[in-house]
Amino acid sequence: MALPDTFDSSTDTFSSDWASWHEARERGTASPFGLASLVATHWLSSAPQQFEGVFGTWRSGLDGIIGDGPELDGLTVLQGGRPVRVISGTSLTLTRGQDIEWGDRRLRYFERDGALALRILDPEAPTRTRLRGIDVFEANPEWVVEGSFSPAAPDSRLEITAIDGHISDDTPAGTVALAFPDGLETLTVVHERGALHAVFADGTSGTETYRFRFLDMPSPDEDGRVLVDFNRAYLPPCVFSDFYVCPLPPAGNRLARPIRAGEKNVLIED
Structure with missing residues (x-):
């Protein structure tokens, strides 16, 4: 599969860090047991x-x-x-x-x-052997958005519907209010691997991008502030194989605005 060119020392840190992340995503998803x-x-x-x-x-x-x-x-x-x-x-x-x-x-x-x-x-699965990479938007610092975390009440529950129709309950971590230049958006997040995690759809979903995407965020600071980098929005596993059971976005995580950042879809050999 095609991988990004090696970046030289003149490349700024933001772009080179993002390129390293993207390359790691492509290598990981296409590895023999990815x-x-x-x-x-x-x-x-x-x-x-x-x-x-x-x-x-x-x-x-x-x-x-x-x-x-x-x-x-x-x-x-x-x-x-x-x-x-x-x-x-x-x-x-x-x-x-x-x-x-x-x-x-x-x-x-x-x-x-x-x-x-x-x-x-x-490793010989057609979904792997025909995979040629992950299509992405060009990295842009403007898609790093400041957020404000509000913890959920201790007894809060979040209903999660999976792509196969299975319904389960989870405990939400809370919500993150995102300060876009033209207004606020809110995402419900859960705790995952010691950080925050959201499943979301947006105005590009199903057209420019897959029907939904995942997004990890660092834990908020003591004042509840968190930087949310949409450049690292990534595709769910069910894009790569029909045998995953990915969670769908909860109702509040379906944004009308287009988020033209992060991963778009897989690149498959015809």
Whole structure:
């Protein structure tokens, strides 16, 4: 896939930092087991199931995903991408953060609201082999907007609808009021990986950009101030494969104004 040219020392810090972020996004999504390599998400029950193209039987258990089959013997279990043990025998319980190396593919643990699924990652997935990059708007410092964070009430709940129709409840972190030159906008945010996170749509969604995007923000300072960089708005995983279950934007996060910053859509070979 095409990657941005190397920037020389004359490039300003804002542009070079953004270019490094963009390059990391392209490399990460197109890596052999990156977002574009997912070819299946098999939801499990307590009864053993067989899945086309996958050896053995698989079911959910109290401690994780239980796999049974002679093909398991000798395979390697990864935790966070690092080998932790070799399977000895014909049964295994796969837990959070674990994969099984299966030839050139991987079997991965996945959980949503207590329901378990077995995911299959394949570097030869057409979604990966045909991926040619991520289309983006040109980075512009004017899309770095000052925000003011207001925490949610302790008993607040946020209804989240996923792209597959699944509905779940989350705890919102609060809202961020954004001071655009021509007025205020507000985004509902949640806590994620020690920072703030929003799912949003805007006036470009479904035309110039994918139907919605993700945005991470740093934690606010002691006065609630936070800088929101829309240049780093990024595509959800479901753009790269149909087997992700991305959350859709909550009602208040559908902005009428066009946000012409960040990632637009994937570039696919015809």
